[in-house]
Amino acid sequence: MLSPEQRSKLDRAEDTFFYTFPRFVTHADKYFLARLTNLYRERLEPNSRIFDMMSSWVSHLPEEIEFAHVEGHGMNEEELAKNPRLDRYFIQDINENPKFPLPDNEFAAVLNCVSVQYIQYPEAIFTEIQRILKPGGIAIISFSNRMFYEKAIAVWREGTENSRLDLVQSYFQSVPGFSDPEIIAHRSELGSFLQMLGMGGSDPFYAAIASKQ
Helix, strand or coil, X not given: CCCHHHHCCXXXXXXXXXXXXXXXXXXXXXXXXXXXXXXXXXXXXXXXXXXXXXXXCCCCCCCCCCCCEEEEEECCXXXXXXXXXXXXXXXXXXXXXXXXXXXXXXXXXXXXXCCHHHCCCHHHXXXXXXXXXXXXXEEEEEECCCCCCCCCCHHHHCCCXXXXXXXXXXXXHCCCCECCCEEEEECCCCCHHHHHCCCCCCCCEEEEEEEEC
């Protein structure tokens, strides 16, 4: 789907080096996060099993909803260990090894918050998402304009809001067994470069949601 050039990153060092030190910050503003938590509130089933992919020290899940199990994944153990919503977690560089150590048909939902821009092999990762979801389970991919610029793939760095939205839709569409993705878009009022830097206004909010058929 993507060419080698489109998958490339400015920082070509191993991702494990970049994520050696924890970053106890959020990577979107409070308006984005409020929309995300409300979306989770509307779409996630209580007492279900959730996989929070590329997570950190906070999962933005509604505090009032209890889940049967929340599995976390990330690159920094200090961040994941501090996340109070995770029942278990594992460390894995999915750009080096895209195979999740998780069973088939295990989760009611797979979540990915503001991290899809770092995935170099989305075909493999979205195949894994489809594999571990239960039939009827949903994947929610949310993103904005902020990023670690040196670690985002070229097709994302060089894109626009519209092209990034199309790109995430194409990731779902490349894998047999997903429904057509539903799109939620609250676009930015300012230019994307200023939004990426967090200067003024509120962050744009995008989410692509698809279910396993």
